[in-house]
Amino acid sequence: MKRTDIINLLIxxxxxxxxxxxxxxxxxxxxxxxxxxxxxxxxxxNTPATIHxxxxxxxxxxxxxxxxxxxxxxxxxxxxxxxxxNSLKVLNKNGYIVCHDMNPMxxxxxxxPYVGGHWNGDCWKALVQLRQEHDDLEILTIDTDQGCGIISxxxxxxxxxxEELTYENLTKxxxxxxxxxxxxxxxxxxxxxxxxxxxxxxxxxxxxPETNFSLALYYxxxxxxxxxxxxxxxxxxxxxxxxxxxxxxxKGSMCFNKQGTRKFTVxxxxxxxxxxxxxxxxxxxxxxxxxxxxxKDDGKWxxxxxxxxxxxxxxxxxxxxxxxxxxxxxxxxxxxxxKATTSWWCGLCEESKKIFLDLHNNYExxxxxxxxVFDNLSKMKAFYTEEIIAYDKSKIDGLKVKFDGLETIxxxxxxxxxxxxVLTMLNGKREGTYLEIGAGNTFYGNNTALLEQQFxxxxxxLDVVPEFVExxxxxxxxxxxxxxxxxxxxxxxxxx
Numbered sequence: 001m002k003r004t005d006i007i008n009l010l011i012x013x014x015x016x017x018x019x020x021x022x023x024x025x026x027x028x029x030x031x032x033x034x035x036x037x038x039x040x041x042x043x044x045x046n047t048p049a050t051i052h053x054x055x056x057x058x059x060x061x062x063x064x065x066x067x068x069x070x071x072x073x074x075x076x077x078x079x080x081x082x083x084x085x086n087s088l089k090v091l092n093k094n095g096y097i098v099c100h101d102m103n104p105m106x107x108x109x110x111x112x113p114y115v116g117g118h119w120n121g122d123c124w125k126a127l128v129q130l131r132q133e134h135d136d137l138e139i140l141t142i143d144t145d146q147g148c149g150i151i152s153x154x155x156x157x158x159x160x161x162x163e164e165l166t167y168e169n170l171t172k173x174x175x176x177x178x179x180x181x182x183x184x185x186x187x188x189x190x191x192x193x194x195x196x197x198x199x200x201x202x203x204x205x206x207x208x209p210e211t212n213f214s215l216a217l218y219y220x221x222x223x224x225x226x227x228x229x230x231x232x233x234x235x236x237x238x239x240x241x242x243x244x245x246x247x248x249x250x251k252g253s254m255c256f257n258k259q260g261t262r263k264f265t266v267x268x269x270x271x272x273x274x275x276x277x278x279x280x281x282x283x284x285x286x287x288x289x290x291x292x293x294x295x296k297d298d299g300k301w302x303x304x305x306x307x308x309x310x311x312x313x314x315x316x317x318x319x320x321x322x323x324x325x326x327x328x329x330x331x332x333x334x335x336x337x338x339k340a341t342t343s344w345w346c347g348l349c350e351e352s353k354k355i356f357l358d359l360h361n362n363y364e365x366x367x368x369x370x371x372x373v374f375d376n377l378s379k380m381k382a383f384y385t386e387e388i389i390a391y392d393k394s395k396i397d398g399l400k401v402k403f404d405g406l407e408t409i410x411x412x413x414x415x416x417x418x419x420x421x422v423l424t425m426l427n428g429k430r431e432g433t434y435l436e437i438g439a440g441n442t443f444y445g446n447n448t449a450l451l452e453q454q455f456x457x458x459x460x461x462l463d464v465v466p467e468f469v470e471x472x473x474x475x476x477x478x479x480x481x482x483x484x485x486x487x488x489x490x491x492x493x494x495x496x
Contacts, residue, residue, distance in 0.1 A: 016067030025042065030049075088137075
């Protein structure tokens with residue numbers, strides 16, 4: 001269960017009219033929240049927020065009241081605490097505050113300041129502090145989606161904490177400090193009344209598409225896919241909104257996939273979705289994946305390639321109305337990835353390489369897809385082509401800081417100018433030495449190849465992939481050793 005599902009469930013519970021989101025970021029959650037009036041606050045102007053201010057400035061000027069408030073701004077405990085305290089002043093009596101990132105699972109995920117990678121910040125400290133200070137707030141944390149805190153007005157006993165708020169102590173007291181509950185427990189507490197009211201609405205008006213859709217979402221959230229499927233189909237049959245109909249057919253196919261049954265029904269539902277809105281990309285992508293999963297039994301590579309090819313050519317990717325819910329599709333790059341993968345298996349190797357290079361160079365990918373693209377390019381030996389080299393001589397005038405020997409460089413190898421950065425900082429140092437942990441390919445994406453080849457550096461590299469080490473020995477002057485870098489005594493290793 002995702003934060004968006006929780007927010008929408010609470011919106012339904014209190015029949016919310018006004019929703020506030022602090023920290024809109026990429027706008028995915030904000031777009032998927034279903035509420036009559038939505039206000040999004042974020043200081044960054046490149047976000048789809050409705051108000052571009054800091055949260056402190058927003059609350060200073062705001063006079064509106066809200067039914068549901070989602071706090072997901074700066075992940076520092078003091079700021080989160082301030083955002084929640086300010087939110088309480090403008091929260092309607094029966095409203096809820098939802099707070100994200102309240103349950104970090106690793107210490108590095110909550111370290112301040114942010115140093116890269118996955119990050120929750122130390123938001124959890126704000127929640128624990130509030131539990132200690134208030135006897136008029138019910139505060140709990142749902143154990144899902146990085147921890148979703150729920151705050152509402154209610155009489156409670158304050159939490160007593162005798163230990164310092166450190167991550168080590170959190171691990172020992174996690175359930176008690178965060179008042180941690182499961183998704184099922186949350187649904188038991190918060191959804192029973194909503195299910196009854198939804199069923200009552202359904203009995204009174206069984207053909208209302210919105211009521212059917214709400215029931216479908218409810219049953220889907222608790223894993224009752226058979227019930228969810230029936231209401232998705234009922235919604236699709238009764239709505240005049242083609243996008244909702246399209247979405248319900250996709251969600252229905254996902255229910256069958258969760259059950260692992262009826263692959264022909266999945267195919268039919270996705271085909272029906274494409275027929276309704278042939279210029280939307282989601283169903284093409286899911287159809288391509290559907291065929292790909294069958295290839296071992298039925299040889300469906302060409303069908304998978306066909307769907308990805310048509311989808312990537314005819315779909316409109318920009319300024320299309322977002323679906324209401326989250327599905328198994330993140331963006332155009334996934335459809336292109338499907339085309340690249342399936343074209344390889346159809347014997348279209350050059351086309352596959354070209355698409356993978358385009359994805360690598362021109363798209364912002366999620367970490368899994370990025371690694372898969374890199375791996376495929378490596379296996380194709382695409383790192384020998386000129387297409388993905390970051391620097392060549394034609395770009396010399398664009399470098400702000402020149403260094404000795406720059407004019408001799410025909411090309412570099414690092415993916416993000418790491419080798420050029422080293423030379424810039426050391427003014428083209430010659431005959432330097434390096435230790436490279438994680439050599440990777442001998443040239444493509446390699447950070448020491450330029451130093452070795454043109455600036456006469458010596459050094460030693462480590463990698464755990466035998467193929468990389470073997471290739472290194474054949475193609476490079478310096479040495480690469482097959483070792484796990486985490487198991488080495490470096491004092492001894494470097495002395496030897």
